[in-house]
Amino acid sequence: MSEGFSLEEFETLFLKHYPRIVGILRRIVGDHGRAEDLASEVFLKLYMRRLSQDSDTNVAGWLYRTATNLGIDALRATARRSRFEQVAAQNVQQNKSAETGFQRMARVEREHRVRTVLAEIKPAQAQLLLLRASGDSYKELSAALEIEPGSVGTLLVRAEAAFEQRYRELFGSEEDV
Amino acid sequence: MNCVSENSLRAYQDGELSGVERAEIEAHLASCAECGRRLGEIAATAARVQKQMVSLGAASAETTIDAQAALSRFKAQQGAGIAAMPSRPQTVADETNARARGWGKQWRPLWIGAVAATILLCSLAFPFGRGLAQRFLGTLRVEKVQPVRLDFSALEGNRTLQEMLRQMISDKVVVTADEKPQPASTAADASQLAGFSAHVLGARTDAPKFIVGGQHAFHTTIDRARLQDIFDQAGRADLLLPATLDGANISVNVPRSIMVEYGDCPEAHPAGGTQPTPTQPRPAAWANCLALQESPSPLVNMPSDLNLQQLAEIGFQLAGMSATQARDLGQTIDWKSTLVLPIPRSASSYSQVTVNGVQGTLIQGSGRRGPDYVLVWVKNGIIYGLVGHGDSSNAVALANSLN
Numbered sequence: 355m356s357e358g359f360s361l362e363e364f365e366t367l368f369l370k371h372y373p374r375i376v377g378i379l380r381r382i383v384g385d386h387g388r389a390e391d392l393a394s395e396v397f398l399k400l401y402m403r404r405l406s407q408d409s410d411t412n413v414a415g416w417l418y419r420t421a422t423n424l425g426i427d428a429l430r431a432t433a434r435r436s437r438f439e440q441v442a443a444q445n446v447q448q449n450k451s452a453e454t455g456f457q458r459m460a461r462v463e464r465e466h467r468v469r470t471v472l473a474e475i476k477p478a479q480a481q482l483l484l485l486r487a488s489g490d491s492y493k494e495l496s497a498a499l500e501i502e503p504g505s506v507g508t509l510l511v512r513a514e515a516a517f518e519q520r521y522r523e524l525f526g527s528e529e530d531v
Numbered sequence: 532m533n534c535v536s537e538n539s540l541r542a543y544q545d546g547e548l549s550g551v552e553r554a555e556i557e558a559h560l561a562s563c564a565e566c567g568r569r570l571g572e573i574a575a576t577a578a579r580v581q582k583q584m585v586s587l588g589a590a591s592a593e594t595t596i597d598a599q600a601a602l603s604r605f606k607a608q609q610g611a612g613i614a615a616m617p618s619r620p621q622t623v624a625d626e627t628n629a630r631a632r633g634w635g636k637q638w639r640p641l642w643i644g645a646v647a648a649t650i651l652l653c654s655l656a657f658p659f660g661r662g663l664a665q666r667f668l669g670t671l672r673v674e675k676v677q678p679v680r681l682d683f684s685a686l687e688g689n690r691t692l693q694e695m696l697r698q699m700i701s702d703k704v705v706v707t708a709d710e711k712p713q714p715a716s717t718a719a720d721a722s723q724l725a726g727f728s729a730h731v732l733g734a735r736t737d738a739p740k741f742i743v744g745g746q747h748a749f750h751t752t753i754d755r756a757r758l759q760d761i762f763d764q765a766g767r768a769d770l771l772l773p774a775t776l777d778g779a780n781i782s783v784n785v786p787r788s789i790m791v792e793y794g795d796c797p798e799a800h801p802a803g804g805t806q807p808t809p810t811q812p813r814p815a816a817w818a819n820c821l822a823l824q825e826s827p828s829p830l831v832n833m834p835s836d837l838n839l840q841q842l843a844e845i846g847f848q849l850a851g852m853s854a855t856q857a858r859d860l861g862q863t864i865d866w867k868s869t870l871v872l873p874i875p876r877s878a879s880s881y882s883q884v885t886v887n888g889v890q891g892t893l894i895q896g897s898g899r900r901g902p903d904y905v906l907v908w909v910k911n912g913i914i915y916g917l918v919g920h921g922d923s924s925n926a927v928a929l930a931n932s933l934n
Contacts, residue, residue, distance in 0.1 A: 365602060368602050368605065369599065369602060372596070372602070373596035373598050376601075377596065381584075381587035381588045382587075391752075393601075395705055397605060398605075398707070399705060402706055423702070424702075427754060428754075428778065431754050431755060431777050431778065432777075461586070464586050465586055468584065468587055469587070483580065483584060484584070487581060487585065492542065492545070492547045506542070506547075507537065507538035507539065507540070507545070508536075508537050508541070510545075511537050511576070514576045514577055517580050517583070518580065521583070
C-alpha cells in the first residue's frame with residue numbers, strides 16, 4: 355500500500371491504539387488532558403505521514419516510538435520547571451479521595467522522582483523502560499524502537515542500571531521515598 | 532556450555548526464550564554459581580525498576596478511555612486538515628525550502644530570517660495554551676508591513692543550529708492543511724478558486740498566467756527548553772524566554788493566494804536547471820518577467836495577553852541588535868497588525884514608497900541571481916508582492932496600475 359491508508363484504515367488504527375497510547379503518555383507526563391493532546395498530535399502526524407502500511411507491526415511501532423518521543427520531550431521540558439509547580443499541579447490533577455494527605459504527598463513525590471530520572475537518562479533508555487513497563491514484548495520493543503531483537507535484553511539491563519544510578523545520584527536510595 | 536550472556540539471562544528472566552534455549556540455560560545455571568548470581572542481580576534490578584515504573588500508573592486504567600469519543604473529537608478538530616491531506620509526506624521545512632527556491636537563492640537569507648522569526652514568535656506566543664483552537668483568544672492579522680534590516684549572518688554558517696531548527700520544526704510542527712498550487716486559466720477562475728478577487732496590472736497588456744497557491748495551516752507546541760538550547764547554540768544564552776511559554780500552542784493559517792505571472796520568467800525550482808549560477812549570464816528575456824503575488828493575511832491565533840513586543844525584542848537581539856536598539860524599535864511597531872519584513876543582507880537598498888495610496892516597501896537586490904526588486908504593500912487585507920527582473924524605476928507605476 356505505497357499510497358498510504360484510507361480514512362477507514364486510519365480510523366481502525368486510531369480505535370485500536372489510542373487508549374494504550376494515552377495510557378503510556380499519561381504515565382510519562384502525569385496528566386490525562388496533556389496525554390490526550392499529545393496522543394492527538396501523534397495521530398495527526400500519522401495521518402500526515404501516510405505511512406506505507408507494510409504490516410500492522412510497523413505502523414504500531416512508529417506510533418509508540420513517536421508517542422514516547424513526544425512524551426519524553428514534554429517531560430524533559432517540564433522537568434526544567436520548578437519542582438513546586440509540578441508537585442502542586444499533580445496534587446490538583448490526581449486528587450484521589452481514598453488517600454490520606456500523607457499518602458498523597460508520598461505518591462506525588464515518588465512519581466515526581468521517577469519522571470525526573472526518566473527525563474534525565476538517555477531518551478532511548480527512557481523509551482525502552484516505559485514501553486517495557488507498559489507490557490511490550492521483546493518483539494514489539496524491537497519494532498517500536500528499531501533495535502535488534504537480539505539486543506533487547508542487554509539494552510534493558512543497561513537502561514535499568516542507568517535509571518538506578520541516576521536515581522541514587524539525585525535522591526539517594528529508593529527506600530528514602 | 533559457556534557462561535550465559537547478559538542478554539540471554541535477561542531474556543530468560545522475562546520468559547522471552549524458546550523452550551530449547553530455556554532448557555540450555557537452566558542446565559547451565561544448575562552448575563554455574565556465577566551465572567546464578569548474575570541472574571539474581573539482573574532480576575532484582577529489573578524488579579526494583581519495574582516497581583518504580585508501575586508507580587506512574589497501571590495499564591488497566593487504559594480500559595476506561597473512550598477511543599470512539601476521542602476519534603469523533605479528533606475528526607471534529609482536524610476536519611479541515613484531514614480534508615486537505617497532502618499527496619506525499621511534507622513538512623513545513625519542505626515548504627519553507629520550496630519557497631526559498633521559488634524566490635531564488637539570493638533571497639534565501641530572508642527566509643532564514645523569517646523562519647527564525649516565526650519560531651521565535653511561536654516561542655513567545657502562548658503562556659498557557661494547551662488545547663487546540665478553542666483555547667486561542669487573540670488573533671493577529673496583517674494590515675501593514677514594516678521593513679527591518681536584520682543580520683542573521685552569525686547564525687547562517689552554524690550548521691548545528693540549522694539542524695536543530697530543522698529537527699525542531701520536523702518534531703514540533705503539525706501540518707493540518709497543505710494544498711498544492713494549481714493553475715487557473717482566467718482571472719475569474721483564479722478568483723473563484725482562491726475565494727477573493729484577483730487583480731491584474733493594467734500597465735501590462737500581455738496575457739498573464741494565473742496560479743492559485745494552496746492553503747497551508749499548522750500548529751505547534753512550544754518547547755521552551757528546546758528553544759533555549761537553540762539560543763545557547765546560537766551563542767545567545769543570555770536571551771531568556773519566559774517560563775510560561777512552555778507547552779503552549781500556536782496556530783497559523785495561510786489562506787489560498789494568487790500569483791499572476793507576466794512575460795518569460797525563470798522556473799521557480801532551480802532543480803529544473805533554468806536558474807543560472809552566479810557566473811552564467813541571465814537570459815535577457817527575463818527582464819520582461821513580472822510576478823504579482825496576492826495573499827490574504829495569514830491568521831495567527833494566540834492568547835490576547837501575549838506580550839509580542841517582548842518577544843520581538845528577543846528576536847531583534849538574536850538578529851544582532853543591542854538590547855536598547857531592540858527596545859527602541861519594538862516600541863515603534865504595532866505588533867498585532869504589522870508583518871515585520873526582514874531585509875536580506877544581499878539587498879542593495881530598500882526604500883519606503885507610496886503604492887495605491889498606502890505605504891509600501893521597495894527592496895532592491897543586486898540582481899545577479901534572484902529578482903532585481905520586490906515591492907511589498909498591504910491593502911484591504913491583502914498582502915501584495917510585486918517581484919520584477921530588470922529596471923525597478925517603474926515598479927511603483929506598475930503597482931499603481933493594479934485593477
